[in-house]
Amino acid sequence: MRTFVTGLVLALTLIGIAGCSERSEGRPAPASPASYTMLDDGGQQLRLAFNRSMGSVRLVLLVDPTCAVCLRGLADVNADLLATTADPRLQTFIVFEPVIGGKASDIAPAASLLRNAHLHLFWNAGGGFGHLYATAVDLRRHGKLVNAWDVWTIYGPGATWGDAAPPRPALLMHQLPTLDNPGYRYLDGKVFAQAARAMLAKLPARSAAPRSGSAAHE
Amino acid sequence: MGERRRALGTAGGALGLGTMAAALGTCCGAPWAVGLLGVSGAVALARLAPLQPFLLAGSIILLAAVFWLAYRRPKACADDSCNVANRRGLRWIAWIAAVLVAALAVVALVPAIAAWS
Numbered sequence: 615m616r617t618f619v620t621g622l623v624l625a626l627t628l629i630g631i632a633g634c635s636e637r638s639e640g641r642p643a644p645a646s647p648a649s650y651t652m653l654d655d656g657g658q659q660l661r662l663a664f665n666r667s668m669g670s671v672r673l674v675l676l677v678d679p680t681c682a683v684c685l686r687g688l689a690d691v692n693a694d695l696l697a698t699t700a701d702p703r704l705q706t707f708i709v710f711e712p713v714i715g716g717k718a719s720d721i722a723p724a725a726s727l728l729r730n731a732h733l734h735l736f737w738n739a740g741g742g743f744g745h746l747y748a749t750a751v752d753l754r755r756h757g758k759l760v761n762a763w764d765v766w767t768i769y770g771p772g773a774t775w776g777d778a779a780p781p782r783p784a785l786l787m788h789q790l791p792t793l794d795n796p797g798y799r800y801l802d803g804k805v806f807a808q809a810a811r812a813m814l815a816k817l818p819a820r821s822a823a824p825r826s827g828s829a830a831h832e
Numbered sequence: 833m834g835e836r837r838r839a840l841g842t843a844g845g846a847l848g849l850g851t852m853a854a855a856l857g858t859c860c861g862a863p864w865a866v867g868l869l870g871v872s873g874a875v876a877l878a879r880l881a882p883l884q885p886f887l888l889a890g891s892i893i894l895l896a897a898v899f900w901l902a903y904r905r906p907k908a909c910a911d912d913s914c915n916v917a918n919r920r921g922l923r924w925i926a927w928i929a930a931v932l933v934a935a936l937a938v939v940a941l942v943p944a945i946a947a948w949s
Contacts, residue, residue, distance in 0.1 A: 678863075679866075680863030680865075680866045680867070680874075681863070682859040682865040682866065682874035682875065682877055682878040683859070683878045683881070685866070685871055685874050685875045685878065686874075686875045686878035686879055689875045714862060714863050715862070715863045716863060720863075720866065723866070723870070723871045724871060726871065727871060727875070
């Protein structure tokens with residue numbers, strides 16, 4: 615029994631250490647009501663906001679607000695990129711999807727992981743946007759289309775979302791099992807941040823600061 | 833420490849590690865982690881996910897130790913003079929622990945296997 619108790623204490627200690635080892639930028643703020651935009655399965659609200667921010671580097675992140683690995687990704691991207699810049703030329707669109715049972719009420723705690731003034735939160739209650747996005751970026755495993763969630767993308771300043779499907783991103787990373795497309799790599803917060811910074815560096819200083827559309831957290 | 837207590841403790845350790853491995857294995861496929869641990873706790877748990885194989889390995893090693901305790905022949909038994917009933921209790925502990933650890937291993941690994949297949 616003593617071994618069991620020791621193991622339990624060790625496990626809890628490990629969780630504590632892992633929690634404390636998050637960098638200060640990654641520490642969540644107290645959960646507060648986050649405003650978000652309802653997103654239909656066709657992604658129209660996101661399309662409008664995305665196109666309004668043309669001229670800036672745009673991140674589009676698709677996550678379930680109750681997926682622990684997605685939240686780890688949010689914490690990593692926040693620590694490596696979002697919390698380190700207030701640059702308005704970087705606009706972040708986060709689509710929360712109910713893939714494993716996430717609810718709208720889970721958005722505020724999840725968003726509390728992020729420290730950035732240019733976040734745009736969306737809630738796709740219908741859960742169909744992931745399929746649309748997967749089709750657009752050809753997200754396949756073993757030849758079959760998979761739902762797009764836990765997907766992390768970067769778009770350049772010139773990307774435009776036409777009437778139909780979302781455009782292809784300049785970089786797509788994910789935290790899914792291996793995908794058919796070898797260009798879609800497993801999320802590494804540092805690599806992701808580096809790619810976004812490289813795009814930002816090519817933009818003229820403070821040009822094309824986008825109007826904030828349906829943005830929350832501004 | 834009596835053999836029975838030692839076997840119980842070791843079996844408990846195997847179950848503890850197996851439980852932790854199962855928790856790590858299921859932390860992404862179900863929303864329980866956020867509900868139980870909060871956002872920060874869930875992030876911390878997800879950061880520990882790479883430890884899962886080691887926890888499972890540790891669990892199996894402890895389980896092997898329980899079987900060793902249950903099936904070894906103590907010196908006192910060399911001349912068949914020990915109480916066989918006591919050994920039977922230890923063996924029950926070992927087999928019950930084995931079934932539970934196997935169940936936890938399935939819980940730990942099935943989400944990953946399902947995702948990759």
